[in-house]
Amino acid sequence: MDAIFLQFLNGLDKGGAYALIALGLTLVFGTLGVVNFAHGALFMLGAFCAVTFNKFLSYELVVLDETKKTAWGTAVEIRTPYIEAWFGDFGTQILNYSVPISILVAIPVMLLIGVSMERGLIKHFYKRPHADQILVTFGLAIVIQEVIKHYFGANPIPQSAPDIVSGSANIGAWLGLSDNIVYPWWRLVYFGFSALIIGAVFAFLQFTTYGMVVRAGMRDSETVGMLGINIERRFTVVFGIAAVVAGLAGVMYTPILPPDFHMGMDFLVLSFVVVVVGGMGSLSGAVLAGFLLGILQSFASMNEITSIFPGIDQIIIYLVAVVILLTMPRGLMGREGVMEE
């Protein structure tokens, strides 16, 4: 029982990441009609925003202390990050909170990347066949990935969560279950964060007129265009939002998974499966399927399960995708006629 509950929790943060990426993918697909294989790269770029920000903060001031000598007789180097040298304890705190703070950096950066991507490339592919869209964005994803690899190297770069949430939460005790259920704080934070972002996106679509137009555009962009609404500019904004959502998902995921250049592709493939399972063009389907698959994957990796079906944890997502697509042709919540011709 405890183990099951723990696995459920374990699925939440991964599910949150899947849901956030899938949400953006669906948003872009639903409004712009573009299948964006570079969306995973946006997730990865978000993560590298956090890395860059941290790197930037950690530039060190080197002071030679002539009074102390090392074993080699040279002066001892005292290294302090500039930020600490300038701001003292406050600077230390900033460094400590670099991951959450880099959200502030990531939002404008990702917005800029998203908008320029849409204006520079995606825009020209609205009328092209889906196969062309897949291919050009696939190429773009490779390009982004390789550039990142060139500048940051091929190895994962670990990032740490703020000290205050670096431990584990004793969730079992809170809920009166048992003391065995401990769960890393940061994963809880990630789950809360993803829920918040998902809520914000839905609220934006539901309660603002802007969002209403976007939703209408998802249903029937031609008609909305004929109503004299500048649908193109809204497309750009939607793409920007999707980029920001993916980027933030990446920023906050860095303490859970040390980012490397191919994390985007790894998540993209899974997120596409998530989108398709949820049903192309359905936002709530994407979120639902994201959490569902994240949790299922976590259950499948339990020892009890893998001892009966060895290797099941490796393939569960794909297996579920196959079963769902065969039994529910349009995924969990897909609409008729989307992407079928």
Added chain:
Amino acid sequence: MKQMLSREPFALLAFSLVILTMPIWLAPLGANYPDLLQKFTIYAIFAMGFNILFGLTGYLSFGHAAFLGIGSYAAVWSFKLFTMNVLPALFFGVAFSGLFALLIGFISLRRSGIYFSILTLAFAQMCYNLAYSVLTPITNGETGLQLTLQDPRIIDRALAEPGKGLPSTELFGLSMSGYSGFYFCAVVLIVCFFISRRIFYSPFGLTLRGIKSNQSRMNYTGFNTRPYTLTAFVISGMFAGLAGSLLAVTDPLAGAERMQWTASGEVVLMTILGGVGTLIGPMLGAWIIKYFENIFSAFNPETLQSFFSFLPEGLRTVAVDVSSLFVGEGWHLTLGVLFMLIVIFLPGGVMEGWRRITRRFGGGSGTKPASSPNAAVQPAE
């Protein structure tokens, strides 16, 4: 000339000539060593087979590398269990990949569009993940499946005492390394070209084109399209398996990374680059990619320094810095850029570019030539 080439014997003869003389005409490009030539022929087969599915029926499979991997594993097992002769290896490679293609195709083809792409991707990823984990007894996991001295090799042992060291692949005594390996692959490629050409210019091929063009019309026209697409899927899976087993023939080793989705992406790129739905385009695409992969990944900062040595110091550093992004380890970046450029500016690939050039310089005839081979096969009879 063109009409003569459209006749089967001439086409085959011309094709065979071009392929078999590759070591000669590739010499000026510095690409005439056996290793690369083998890759040229093998990936040409892979792309040609992929094109039978994607080019003719329009179904975009994102999991074709799975069949390549299965072909490799089957071939290496044939080397390990039975004999180093390559013919049984090819047979098993094709048979197993065909079997898997039948199964995967039967399920995946129940959906079309992106759903089909995702289903094939899902199957390929399952194969890949399983090959890495629980199937280790069969695939030898991360290390990859290799020949060992303890292999039973029952047929070979029954015929002769095993020699010392690891044996090499052979065709009735003819070793399959170096140029003989290339010529063997080349002959297989010529056979594949023949098969592929026959399919292109058959009513079956025309039916597949019809499915690509308008599947629902095909249904109302009285075709049960699924068996047709399944046949195309299995044939192209078998081509991939053949390519996979040839990879094992030239280097008896099979690893799971051969099945990864990036490998599937690569064959898509080859096909697009050459020209989807054209007979030889995908082969050209495979050659271009393998050639440039070979050239670009061999570059390193020193070679770049000497390459840009004519530039003044400052400019040279910039040139080296920028170009080093694209070569060596960064070869994939070049690949990505190439991919984008092709899709953006030349969706028809190399063959479309060629057609544009010949149209500009050749015929100024007013009518738009049809892209269907049917028009090409019908000289004014």
Added chain:
Amino acid sequence: MANSVLHVADVHKSFGGLQALSDVDLNVEEGTTHAIIGPNGAGKSTLLNVCVGRIKPDSGHVVFNGEVLDAHTPDEINQLGVSRVFQTPEIFPDLTLLDNVMIPAFAHRDGSFSLRPFSKLRHETTIRQEAEQVLSDVGLEALQTREAASLSRGDKRRLELAMCLIQRPKLLLLDEPTAGMARHDTNRTVDLLKTIKARGMTKVIIEHDMHVVFSLADKISVLAQGRIIASGTPDEIKGNPKVQEAYLGGAQ
């Protein structure tokens, strides 16, 4: 009474709350041309969709030459001898006209699936000649190596008609075969349909152009709001007050 080729028996079909077809009963006799007319949204196209298996009726049956079509897929229905021209032309846009017409010919000759991947297209001389003949019947012989996508809308309709004719169907369903055509082209199509009629092919035709309807039809059924309100010879229909009401009443 002549032999009934197509019998639509008590067919109901609703989409959500909309009753598209209710209680539709239709008999098409062999060798006749049966026109279905009615105001927009009356369910005419739905009726044809039910006949070719695109839509399954909620209740009732469609019987073609004694065979109940309910459980059949579109390709099986075609193989039984039903071909259809759609309201928006369904052709193979990136193939040549000749290919467009040869494909249905293969379906007609070889059945819904035949696997001969290595036989040569260039040896199919009979089928090619047939295709050329049919193309010249519909007046498209000069364009046979053109890509179908480059045709005008009217020409696409004629191409689709050729694709159906080469299958020598026992029953031809035509959904507004002259819509969007210039007068001159309409007349040519009407002449063509008259020639086919002389060959004894049974046809069901949906048409808005009354000139076309009255020059072709042996029998007319009027569909309004999913029901057949009148059926009879052209003369009977002309004088029927209910029909006038449906048309004029619907227009007010």
